[in-house]
Amino acid sequence: MKSLSTAVLVLLGVIVATLFMSVYFVDEREKAIKFRFGEIVESEIEPGIHFKIPFVNNIKFFDARVQTMDSEPQLYLTGEKKNLVVDSFVKWRIQDVREFYVRLQGRTFNARQRLAQRVEDSLRQEFGKRNVQEVISGDRAKIMEVVRNSMEEEARSLGIEVIDVRLKRVDLDPAVSESVYQRMQAERQRVAKELRAQGEEEAEKIRANADRQRQILLANATRDAEQLRGNGDAIATATYAEAYGKDREFYNLYRSLNAYRNTFSSKDDLMVIDPSSDFFRFFKNSREPATGSAPANSSGNSVSSALPN
DSSP states (O other), X not given: OHHHHHHHHHHHHHHHHHHHHHEEEEOTTEEEEEEETTXXXXXXXXXXXXXXXXXXXEEEEEEOSOEEEEXXXXXXXXXXXXXXXXXXXXXXXXXXXXXXXXXXXTOHHHXXXXXXXXXXXXXXXXXXXXXXXXXXIXXXXXXXXXXXXXXXXXXXXXXXXXXXXXXXXXXXXXHHHHHHHHHHHHHHHHHHHHHHHHHHHHHHHHHHHHHHHHXXXXXXXXXXXXXXXXXXXXXXXXXXXXXXXXXXXXXXXXXXXXXXXXXTSSTTOOOOOOTTSGGGHHHHOSSSXXXXXXXXXXTSOBGXXXXXX
């Protein structure tokens, strides 16, 4: 009786194990291939619960989600023979799991290698057709589209779908960047010197024009001053001549008085002069005029009588 119970339990265990080994589950994020003694018998397996024959069929699962292949930055030569450092990545996923397994042995590493090689070849070809300006600013979207289209046929033959190709970074080679920076700096310095020279030239023109205007103004002012001074001197001379002509003796007296005033303005003045000189003639003979009688003033007295004895 005991042996019968043990046999029943063993049989139930074998049945449960057989049922467990006969059932497999395919997730929505996976793709699966069913093999029979190593031969592919089914690859388009829908997500859900499925059955297999234990020890006859085996199942291999593959990730069906979108994957990213981020390659290392590479140097590419442009049409101008300048090196650019390009960092790119590719978005891809398994489309035909049978082809993926047959062509790439179902290994993601092999798929990455093939995609990286194809991307590198396409980018090198496209960069070689363009200059730096076109690559950096003008044709980046076009380059990515061309590379993706060129990869589609080969990727489809490998059971892969290329979703997108992107250029993360496009930079000049560090040595080239330094050279470009130095050229830019030299160009800016040249422009600055040119502008500074133009400014100095304009400043010299302004200063020269200002000096010329100053000289013209000073010359005109000097000319006008000389003309006014000459006119004044002429008027003064005419006035003196007219006054001298009307009363010569009074004019002599007036001039002598001014000379006396200027000569004896200070007590410290010392003169060495002959007393009998004509300078003191109005002191010596104040009552009588030198020539003829002096004209009478409004009170009837002669001018010379106004002088002290």
